[in-house]
Amino acid sequence: MRTRPLKVALLGCGVVGSEVTRIMTTHADDLAQRVGAPVELAGIAVRRPDRVRAGVPAELITTDATALVKRGDIDVVVEVIGGIEPARTLITTAFRHGASVVSANKALLAQDGAALHAAAEQQGVDLYYEAAVAGAIPLIRPLRESMAGDKVNRVLGIVNGTTNFILDRMDTSGAGYSEALDEATALGYAEADPTADVEGYDAAAKAAILAGIAFHTRVRLDDVYREGMTEVTAADFASAKKMGCTIKLLAICERAADGQSVTARVHPAMIPLSHPLASVREAYNAVFVEAEAAGQLMFYGPGAGGSPTASAVLGDLVAVCRNRLAEATGPGESAYTRLPVSPMGDVVTRYHISLDVADRPGVLAQVATVFAEHGVSIDTVRQQGKDGEASLVVVTHRATDAALSATVEALRRLDTVRGVASTMRVEGE
Numbered sequence: 124m125r126t127r128p129l130k131v132a133l134l135g136c137g138v139v140g141s142e143v144t145r146i147m148t149t150h151a152d153d154l155a156q157r158v159g160a161p162v163e164l165a166g167i168a169v170r171r172p173d174r175v176r177a178g179v180p181a182e183l184i185t186t187d188a189t190a191l192v193k194r195g196d197i198d199v200v201v202e203v204i205g206g207i208e209p210a211r212t213l214i215t216t217a218f219r220h221g222a223s224v225v226s227a228n229k230a231l232l233a234q235d236g237a238a239l240h241a242a243a244e245q246q247g248v249d250l251y252y253e254a255a256v257a258g259a260i261p262l263i264r265p266l267r268e269s270m271a272g273d274k275v276n277r278v279l280g281i282v283n284g285t286t287n288f289i290l291d292r293m294d295t296s297g298a299g300y301s302e303a304l305d306e307a308t309a310l311g312y313a314e315a316d317p318t319a320d321v322e323g324y325d326a327a328a329k330a331a332i333l334a335g336i337a338f339h340t341r342v343r344l345d346d347v348y349r350e351g352m353t354e355v356t357a358a359d360f361a362s363a364k365k366m367g368c369t370i371k372l373l374a375i376c377e378r379a380a381d382g383q384s385v386t387a388r389v390h391p392a393m394i395p396l397s398h399p400l401a402s403v404r405e406a407y408n409a410v411f412v413e414a415e416a417a418g419q420l421m422f423y424g425p426g427a428g429g430s431p432t433a434s435a436v437l438g439d440l441v442a443v444c445r446n447r448l449a450e451a452t453g454p455g456e457s458a459y460t461r462l463p464v465s466p467m468g469d470v471v472t473r474y475h476i477s478l479d480v481a482d483r484p485g486v487l488a489q490v491a492t493v494f495a496e497h498g499v500s501i502d503t504v505r506q507q508g509k510d511g512e513a514s515l516v517v518v519t520h521r522a523t524d525a526a527l528s529a530t531v532e533a534l535r536r537l538d539t540v541r542g543v544a545s546t547m548r549v550e551g552e
């Protein structure tokens with residue numbers, strides 16, 4: 124074993140960074156054996172140096188992250204600050220000074236992944252980010268490496284722990300949205316600004332990263348259709364239950380049937396209770412990958428939290444350290460297919476539509492005509508009357524999202540439709 128250590132600079136010592144420090148310190152001997160050289164924590168950049176951090180060596184703490192990444196003797200920079208700046212500049216500065224980078228920063232990777240990969244390649248260093256998608260679950264590396272010989276057609280799953288935690292609490296214990304969000308934040312699952320979680324930006328960033336790797340193309344955050352889960356109500360859960368379903372925030376990346384384009388989207392959806400994703404509880408994540416030769420694979424595990432995320436960071440750290448000892452780099456960006464990303468309107472899905480209508484003869488026929496005029500076929504209709512008013516729940520067969528949303532707009536314009544109480548896509552059948 125080499126005696127000269129590989130030096131690691133840690134940027135950020137919050138929920139994830141403090142766990143990275145703990146594991147690096149307590150497992151130092153094992154890490155050295157696995158890498159083939161000691162792995163030394165050479166500096167930790169923080170914003171608040173006075174904060175008490177149990178088990179973190181005080182002499183390593185600095186507030187000057189820029190000076191740390193410019194030292195020149197750093198082999199690997201671990202970026203767990205989050206956000207776009209200063210993380211992006213620190214990472215590119217680290218590359219310029221010869222360091223490889225391990226990051227958990229999905230927001231940055233989804234926005235600037237291509238440029239960061241190019242910068243790493245130019246300097247002959249690594250950029251690894253297993254922790255950025257689905258926490259502890261190995262997903263980036265399996266897609267990039269284990270499945271490099273197959274053709275992935277679909278990636279579908281739950282990739283945000285915070286929202287899954289909230290939806291699970293709302294479904295199983297009838298908890299309120301804010302109460303469940305506070306709990307998820309206290310457990311270290313939520314982003315610094317939880318809007319990123321509940322409005323679907325975090326899941327959309329992960330979808331962009333997954334789609335890019337799965338389909339060997341470039342997909343940016345802006346290419347991903349996004350709806351958050353803030354408007355999911357107890358009434359939606361009640362409606363889902365009547366259909367034998369629950370509600371999950373899903374990320375879905377698909378290659379079009381003709382293979383000429385891809386789509387990526389994040390939105391709440393009803394899924395049957397019999398589907399494996401329905402039983403994904405708390406902050407767990409689960410992702411299905413469908414590939415031509417392999418068939419369907421399912422990846423499941425803790426999707427958020429300090430310790431699970433640190434596990435993925437440490438896995439990358441060991442891989443990158445091994446590469447440095449071998450004077451090699453791992454696989455970089457693969458975007459040779461250059462497939463266009465189609466708009467949401469082209470996606471084929473099903474809708475669950477809940478309408479408040481007048482309870483009088485001919486209303487059902489009028490509603491059915493609107494569906495027919497848009498070429499949307501109805502699967503089931505359920506009507507419940509109350510004092511001259513009725514609630515009508517329609518579940519469609521598969522149609523394009525453009526046709527389905529045009530149907531909803533036309534329904535809104537009917538005099539006999541008092542309102543569209545909710546619209547939700549149905550997936551997983």
Ligand SMILES: NC(=O)c1ccc[n+]([C@@H]2O[C@H](COP(=O)([O-])OP(=O)(O)OC[C@H]3O[C@@H](n4cnc5c(N)ncnc54)[C@H](O)[C@@H]3O)[C@@H](O)[C@H]2O)c1
Binds near residue numbers: 140186227230255426
């Ligand atoms: N918490 C999770 O479950 C989880 C899971 C996967 C990925 N991530 C990602 O990991 C990263 C970190 O997340 P976290 O939950 O640890 O966040 P956090 O807010 O707990 O930690 C970030 C830390 O970085 C520090 N910081 C900010 N600017 C700094 C600067 N310029 N120099 C030094 N330190 C600075 C902050 O003070 C804070 O302590 C984010 O990119 C997040 O998206 C988090």
Ligand SMILES: N[C@@H](CCO)C(=O)O
Binds near residue numbers: 258286325
């Ligand atoms: N805030 C993210 C952290 C893991 O990426 C989540 O809840 O999934």
Ligand code: NA
Binds near residue numbers: 254258259260435
């Ligand atoms: Na992961």
